[in-house]
Amino acid sequence: xxxxxxxxxxxxxxxxxxxxxxxxxxxxxxxxxxxxxxxxxxxxxxxxxxxxxxxxxxxxxxxxxxxxxxxxxxxxxxxxxxxxxxxxxxxxxxxxxxxxxxxxxxxxxxxxxxxxxxxxxxxxxxxxxxxxxxxxxxxxxxxxxxxxxxxxxxxxxxxxxxxxxxxxxxxxxxxxxxxxxxxxxxxxxxxxxxxxxxxxxxxxxxxxxxxxxxxxxxxxxxxxxxxxxxxxxxxxxxxxxxxxxxx
Amino acid sequence: xxxxxxxxxxxxxxxxxxxxxxxxxxxxxxxxxxxxxxxxxxxxxxxxxxxxxxxxxxxxxxxxxxxxxxxxxxxxxxxxxxxxxxxxxxxxxxxxxxxxxxxxxxxxxxxxxxxxxxxxxx
Numbered sequence: 001x002x003x004x005x006x007x008x009x010x011x012x013x014x015x016x017x018x019x020x021x022x023x024x025x026x027x028x029x030x031x032x033x034x035x036x037x038x039x040x041x042x043x044x045x046x047x048x049x050x051x052x053x054x055x056x057x058x059x060x061x062x063x064x065x066x067x068x069x070x071x072x073x074x075x076x077x078x079x080x081x082x083x084x085x086x087x088x089x090x091x092x093x094x095x096x097x098x099x100x101x102x103x104x105x106x107x108x109x110x111x112x113x114x115x116x117x118x119x120x121x122x123x124x125x126x127x128x129x130x131x132x133x134x135x136x137x138x139x140x141x142x143x144x145x146x147x148x149x150x151x152x153x154x155x156x157x158x159x160x161x162x163x164x165x166x167x168x169x170x171x172x173x174x175x176x177x178x179x180x181x182x183x184x185x186x187x188x189x190x191x192x193x194x195x196x197x198x199x200x201x202x203x204x205x206x207x208x209x210x211x212x213x214x215x216x217x218x219x220x221x222x223x224x225x226x227x228x229x230x231x232x233x234x235x236x237x238x239x240x241x242x243x244x245x246x247x
Numbered sequence: 248x249x250x251x252x253x254x255x256x257x258x259x260x261x262x263x264x265x266x267x268x269x270x271x272x273x274x275x276x277x278x279x280x281x282x283x284x285x286x287x288x289x290x291x292x293x294x295x296x297x298x299x300x301x302x303x304x305x306x307x308x309x310x311x312x313x314x315x316x317x318x319x320x321x322x323x324x325x326x327x328x329x330x331x332x333x334x335x336x337x338x339x340x341x342x343x344x345x346x347x348x349x350x351x352x353x354x355x356x357x358x359x360x361x362x363x364x365x366x367x368x369x
Contacts, residue, residue: 128291
């Protein structure tokens with residue numbers, strides 16, 4: 001099946017993540033110009049290293065959810081040219097609920113909920129100018145399958161999901177849609193570290209064929225960005241061989 | 248095209264109504280039926296059209312009643328208090344607003360024009 005895309009510009013929050021990079025390659029191949037965010041020098045270098053064969057076909061921007069001014073400068077760069085926004089960025093904070101330092105909790109929620117709300121707001125306003133747009137939030141199956149130590153992570157993901165659901169609902173008559181993808185285990189980044197730490201990459205607990213690859217996940221996102229998937233809005237879709245579900 | 252003409256065109260496009268129905272003293276919410284999502288779209292369009300920062304709460308007088316309550320609680324003159332919060336509104340317009348409160352949302356097209364004119368020249 002050949003996918004069609006009515007947009008030309010994408011913002012990838014968390015662009016230096018393995019998934020962001022895989023997705024960027026696919027977007028470029030579809031003639032969509034991605035703006036990839038990074039939050040440190042290493043992330044910026046990783047983007048350029050991985051996308052060196054696509055020079056001039058993508059752009060990068062510094063964005064740290066903990067620094068409000070970087071959100072502002074990011075959207076100056078976006079300058080209303082925004083058809084797609086894919087939100088992969090999310091801070092890691094693995095603590096038992098009753099053992100976390102309250103100031104760390106405040107900072108974590110501030111970055112991952114309040115800052116994200118501002119980004120969604122700015123994205124929505126930019127898309128409203130063009131009367132079209134698609135937002136995809138990469139949530140996590142952790143929101144429906146609790147694990148010790150992932151309470152804050154799941155709580156912030158659920159809060160972000162609520163924001164995306166609402167923006168999809170509020171803008172549905174203005175050509176702007178939003179969906180939420182909840183992948184299960186992905187063999188990349190935080191997922192890979194988690195699986196390795198629990199030796200699940202072999203055959204114990206989670207079988208290898210039930211772990212999503214970065215490529216599979218990026219292709220899934222690409223499909224949901226395509227015109228073929230335009231009918232999906234405000235939905236949360238759980239992805240993973242062992243976690244199939246649509247809400 | 249002056250500011251009023253441009254605002255009128257933007258409002259007419261968003262609310263899908265004829266421009267002739269829009270006068271400077273027309274109430275945006277009370278008469279034209281603008282809803283929250285229309286106001287949001289209007290703010291975005293005014294921002295893009297006039298290249299000025301639009302603060303939704305200010306231009307749409309969203310906190311008007313809260314400011315009036317605050318003035319009352321602090322024992323301040325309501326007219327002066329509103330003038331401080333909304334520097335783009337003239338004294339005569341604030342006077343009108345205070346008289347019109349019982350009729351519903353007081354926001355008019357002219358209030359939008361005043362906001363744009365004030366911040367464009369600032």
